[in-house]
Amino acid sequence: MAVTRSAEAYDGGEISGISDDPAETYINRELSWLAFNERVLAEARNENYPLLERLRFLSISGSNLDEFMMIRVAGLVGQAQRGIDRLSIDGLSPAQQLSAIRNTLKRINAEQRECWSELRGLLDEAGITIADNRRVEPESYTSLKTYFLDEVVPVITPQALDPAHPFPFVSNEGVGLLFNLTRASDGARLVEMVLIPSALPRFVRVPGEKAIYISIESLICRFAKHIFPGFKVEGDGAFRVLRDSDIEIEEEAEDLVRTFRSAIQRRRRGQVIQLELEHDFDPVSEEILLEQLSTQGTTITKTDGLIGVAGLSDIIAEDRPDLKFSSYSPRYPERILEHDGDCFAAIREKDIVIHHPYESFEVVVDFLRQAAKDPDVVAIKQTLYRAGDQSPVIMALIAAAERGKSVTAVVELKARFDEEQNLLWASELERAGVQVIYGFVDWKTHAKVSMVVRREEKGFRTYCHFGTGNYHPVTTKIYTDLSYFTADPKIGRDAAKLFNFVTGYVEPRKTGLLAISPIDLREKLYMRIDREIENAKAGQPAAIWAKLNSLTDKGVIDRLYAASQAGVEIQLVIRGICCLRSGVEGLSDSIRVKSIIGRFLEHSRIWAFANGAEIPGDRTKVYISSADAMSRNLNRRVEALVPIRNKTVHDQVLEQVLLANLLDTEQSWVQQPGGEYTRMEPGEKPFNCHRYFMTNPSLSGRGGSLEAGDVPKLALRKGAA
Structure with a gap:
């Protein structure tokens, strides 16, 4: 479909001060993002924050880096491997960007290790112990052993690595262990792999009043003799894999849903982009691992700290309010309360803006719930980019459809890392009678819009919600966003044109305000x-x-x-x-x-x-x-x-x-x-x-x-x- 787009270059006259070297005029996108993540990591060192909140920032910095590697670095690796010399805004080739990124990553990884070492000591002083390499009291040891035998052993599967056994597949973000073993009976040598199922917690809390945690990989190593009776453990090592996780969809895809289901499966088997190893990894096992998993585009990192910093989020759940930000309950908008909870009456009187998370996202859900129940509402249209795995917005749309209203949901399948959840929601919505639209193949529908058409005394009136964030129940508690409600007829007409553009490819010739x-x-x-x-x-x-x-x-x-x-x-x-x-x-x-x-x-x-x-x-x-x-x-x-x-x-x-x-x-x-x-x-x-x-x-x-x-x-x- 032809959509006119203006050229990106400034055409309003000459811009002075532009250097012949683009690096002096613009900042590299990838390096700018890494600088942002360093600012996030710096908050983990902020002594004005409670201790577990500092740990949260460290965990977030790790999670951010994981996504950066799986998407941005993976994309550059792909370009370099295919010989694509597309230059960045500052004039760097993919290979040059990868070199600069890897140099910066070394510094950030070192900063993360230093930060974790500092926070680990402070946590210990505060009564939260990470016992990975420490002896524990006999009572705690017994509890850990019982947990290991009852909860871990039944779900892990040791796999021998030899010519008779193909090398196991390690999934994206997978954590595993390699053990170099000697059989006591005959001295035979064997290397075994134990992949850690995602169902197991990354950190296990020892039962009891004392807050003692141990990482799942350290727990398995501690009790490895119970997995390999009759063997002596000569060496071991934990590793973690990140794979290329971007999804590319061809424009000629005939069945978008089927194509995405297939693409999600391919993502799980994408090229290994990063292989993270413990610094004291067993040399024999390491050689096997590198031979099987590393490629020319793989970044190999060794850490003397913790692999998978993002996993520290498990510890943040510890019930220590004294080590967290004071609790905060968002306010429900007074304007809606003044109208006895009637969203439509409040919006009809005057436009409203809601500032999340200081003001509750519940008003957005109530807007849709009221629309679902209101006999005068005839139609609801809604865009869904990210809705989360427990979405009250989805439930409200289903309730409206079941009450016989015309409900249209534009579900964006290309919402990165939410594709699978969005496919599930699309199926639920369709079963309830919602008209589900998947939008464009080559563009994402990223606009956040709700539109409710209501029959009133003077005819139909359109109520709209525009958001700067997602219809997601979790992120709305921590993301600062704006929700704008209006019954302005001009905006209502424009919103209808926007939906027609997405659902029927009818390009608006002219909009009044949007x-x-x-x-x-x-x-x-x-x-x-x-x-x-x-x-x-x-x-x-x-x-x-x-x-x-x-x-x-x-x-x-x-x-x-x-x-x-x-x-x-x-x-x-x-x-x-x-x-x-x-x-x-x-x-x-x-x-x-x-x-x-x-x-x-x-x-x-x-x-x-x-x-x-x-x-x-x-x-x-x-x-x-x-x-x-x-x-x-x-x-x-x-x-x-x-x-x-x-x-x-x-x-x-x-x-x-x-x-x-x-x-x-x-x-x-x-x-x-x-x-x-x-x-x-x-x-x-x-x-x-x-x-x-x-x-x-x-x-x-x-x-x-x-x-x-x-x-x-x-x-x-x-x-x-």
């Missing part, structure tokens, strides 16, 4: 940036504020460079990847980039344009979006950019959410012209945006609270509140 990628979202952003450039040249106030997860698109970056050179003041809050270089003389003097890492994961996408007046102000143009400033979001995904026109919501998003992020000093990292990040000094008046939102009352539908002084008013002065 911008939709890959149709015109890029052009809308370009137009707004160009307008700021014009205003700056005309001597009018000109500024851009934006909050995004990632900024990698060359076209957007070049536009922002041009705006900076025209005198536009630009403030960007980019949590993760940022390929733009800020504060470079002659190139980006007026651009400032910061990244916020803290208790909650910053996830909302917001744009604000001064529009010829001081920012923040009534004339500022404010938009929320499901899209980051990445080529994939602007060219290869269905996304929505939503203008915020209601004054109450406009002020909440601009003068609270966005401004608080700009003011934060306690959780912020500032990008330097060279691309590196330094932690911001808190200053005389430290300001923590997460604490601000946790401790101030909800403003959902109550914009007057700002004027009444119920909430501290923010001003654009460092640390002011």
Whole structure:
């Protein structure tokens, strides 16, 4: 299908300051992501955080690296092996990027080991012992032995490695052990493999009041003689495998569901991208392992710490509230409560914005539950990118279909690592009578939209929900996102066109308010940036504020460079990847980039344009979006950019959410012209945006609270509140 997309290059004039060396103008995407993960890892060293929360950040850094290896590094390995010399934004070939990545990974892996060693000692002092290489008291030893014999031995299967036995398949993220054995009766040598089933916990807690943990691989090694009676263990070693986990779908796929089921199976058998070994791995066993699993594209890492840092998440579950952040219960929006829980009445009166996780995601579920039960609701349309494995949203859609309503669900099969769960949900929905649509083969439907059509006195009215995050019950508790509810007829008509585009490939010729990628979202952003450039040249106030997860698109970056050179003041809050270089003389003097890492994961996408007046102000143009400033979001995904026109919501998003992020000093990292990040000094008046939102009352539908002084008013002065 033909969809017009504008060129990525800036075509509004010459951009000065662009070096002949792209590395001096742009930052490598992969290295920028690794820098982000180093900021995450740095939070594990943050002494202001409770101990188990520091451990959580260490675990997250490990999980992040796993996905990076399985997707990004795997992609580069594939390009290098096929001889594809596609250059990165900073001019590096796949092979050059792999070399730089592996050098950086060595440093990060060393930092993780050091961090784990530090945290392990602190945990021991706090009464949580990791007994991998330590003797334990006789009572604990007996409990561990009983657990091993009763719970572990029945589910593990030793496999001999010799010419008579083919080398076992090791699944993606699989952990295993190799044992070098000598038979006591005749001195015969044998190597055995024990693969650890994913059903077993990564860390086993010794029964009893004392918090004593042991990793599953250490437990098996400790009691190996019970698996191999009559053998002497000469050596052993634990290993872990990561495989290429990206899924590629050909455009001519005839049956998308069948194709994805097949692709998921192929993922589990993808090329080994990383082989992680204990530093004292038995040499004989190691030689066999490398011969069977490593290829030219495999990264081999040896650690004297813990393999699979992500597995530390098991220990975080320990019931020690004194070592965790104080509990926090999100508020239910007062505006809905003022209407006795009637979502439609509240939205009908005035648009509402909900700020998750400070305000409960339950209101989004209630919106759909009410629609399912309401006899006047005739139709529900819903996009589903990630819904989780226990989704109340899915249950509400099923309930609506079972009550005879017309329900359409756009289920995105290409949601990475959620493909299998989404296939299961699609089957459940279809059985209930929901019309399930899988969208485009070559584009992901990433927009987060709900649309409810209700029969009322004056005819049909459309109620819409637009989100910057997913309809996922777990991530909504830790991701900061915005939910926007409106009954604006223009937006309702645009939402209907968006759904028609996805379900029937009917490209909207014109929308009233929404911008939709890959149709015109890029052009809308370009137009707004160009307008700021014009205003700056005309001597009018000109500024851009934006909050995004990632900024990698060359076209957007070049536009922002041009705006900076025209005198536009630009403030960007980019949590993760940022390929733009800020504060470079002659190139980006007026651009400032910061990244916020803290208790909650910053996830909302917001744009604000001064529009010829001081920012923040009534004339500022404010938009929320499901899209980051990445080529994939602007060219290869269905996304929505939503203008915020209601004054109450406009002020909440601009003068609270966005401004608080700009003011934060306690959780912020500032990008330097060279691309590196330094932690911001808190200053005389430290300001923590997460604490601000946790401790101030909800403003959902109550914009007057700002004027009444119920909430501290923010001003654009460092640390002011």
